[in-house]
Amino acid sequence: MRRSFSGQLLTATCVVAATLTTPLCEAFAESASAQEETAITDENRETVRMKTVFGQRVADMEAGCVVAEYFLLEKEFEQTKTNYDQRIALLTATIRGKSTAERRRRFKTIVDMGNAKTAIDKYHTRMKKACHPRYLSDALDADLKACDLDSAEAKLGKLRGIRRQLKLIGDQMRTVSKGGVGVANTAAIDVEAVSIWTVNAPPFFEGAEKAVRDYRAKQKSTPNGGDVCTDGEVIELDDVSGPPPEPAADPLGEDLCERVDGELLDPDYERDCNLLAPILGTWVNLELGGSIEFRLQADRTLSAFVGAANQRMEYYGYSNGMEILRGYRLAGVDGGTWLVWVNSGAEFSAKMPSREAGEQFGQAAWNQTRATIFIPKNDPNSIKLPGQLQWRLSDGKKWVRQR
Incomplete structure (x- = not known):
């Protein structure tokens, strides 16, 4: 399930994203590679498994956004949580009449799966903060308010890369819809997710471009080259x-x-x-x-x-x-x-x-x-x-x- 997107599509989008690695990927959490190993027990098996399944992939997304992988991960997050809900419901519905030891075992398993769902939600939040256009746009605005133009420009670079990837995916989907030859497994692309981003993301792209452009213009117009954060005030020392x-x-x-x-x-x-x-x-x-x-x-x-x-x-x-x-x-x-x-x-x-x-x-x-x-x-x-x-x-x- 992890690689249901075509290798060609991921390769193409990875090329676009390869130049976008920055220190401001809104990692908002320690990467999985830097975390200590956790011993696996019957009480944390599913929670630890979520780190194995999603940890490095989300860390990679924080380092450089690959749109096709983003859509794939969102689908896997939802499917995995649904699977946990079904398993929890089954264990709960069939617990009556079980021995005390079995009830305790099931309760621990249910708690573990609930914690695994929480872990998925945290990974999802990390990924959105790192790569969703709305979150990136908000973080860019915060950087400009803090007078951190370097960080804002890094986020603008990520937004531009995402926009190019969306266009590439859209072009490939249109080629297939017109009977042309597309990349393998094009049907696996989340058409709805692509459509939503294509419609809703452009204002964030355009707003980010304008915000950085306006900041630079104000910076240039400040007397004696003082920083825009001084509100035009220049201190002579x-x-x-x-x-x-x-x-x-x-x-x-x-x-x-x-x-x-x-x-x-x-x-x-x-x-x-x-x-x-x-x-x-x-x-x-x-x-x-x-x-x-x-x-x-x-x-x-x-x-x-x-x-x-x-x-x-x-x-x-x-x-x-x-x-x-x-x-x-x-x-x-x-x-x-x-x-x-x-x-x-x-x-x-x-x-x-x-x-x-x-x-x-x-x-x-x-x-x-x-x-x-x-x-x-x-x-x-x-x-x-x-x-x-x-x-x-x-x-x-x-x-x-x-x-």
Whole structure:
């Protein structure tokens, strides 16, 4: 059932999607390849089986959307859940008169299948967030609001690829309907799903194109080239170029990934520290000075602190030891263009000393954000921070790992 689509069609659509791998596939969850193995028992057999059946395929979709595979997976999700519903109904209907041991066994099996259905729903949600035009369009808008043009353009690239694939599939289906020779098993294509996307998706494609185009135009029209996130405001600062200052002595709390003679003080965090190693530690700004420190927290989320504030940080209200990012969770490792990325955290907007409540930056607040933090493969000694925070800390200038 997994490969009922033709090899030719999948090959053609894969070629289109092959260039779309980005660090912003809205993975929103750790890829199956990075998860620890789970022992199979009579109580979790079906739940674990769903990871085997769908885990890697959904992770592949997050890395690069293949429309034909998307439709196939949706059909398999629905068929598998229906199968579970039928099995649960049968076990429930025939439980009367069974022994206590058998009733307990059936109850555990029913719970397992219910958990398997929940796992399918989670895989389906991950796939939609990564590849459905509506979700991609919403995420693109969120990136632009966070002033993260790079992330928005990556999502726009995925939307363009999906649009090309839809056209390819539509052309093949029309060829067959007119009596032409199509790829093998063309009849297996989900005609209804293709039709729905063909009708409903274009507004998302067009809206995303317009949103990025408008953002670029506004960015160009901002006085002196200031970022669109400044609302046209351009801050003139004294020249503070030079080597970064020494990190502040203020304690930032326990470093769970600190090693003594190569060993962690708490081995329970070994896996988290290894996976997040490209992000953890001290980052400096060579142009403006200053440093920030990324630490793993006890709940296995990632936080960032100001190590040594540069002049721009102080101008916007950031000081030594201040926590500026928190709650970020591992979203994926070793992707197409990124070493590691985290998301779903909160960003601290400090109160600007010269501003009052009601004015821009006039009040300190934590803001939940859909922005991502990642390390690019082609520049592993730099880090990509959320757009507005990077602007306030360093005017968009690069943060690099401290040597």
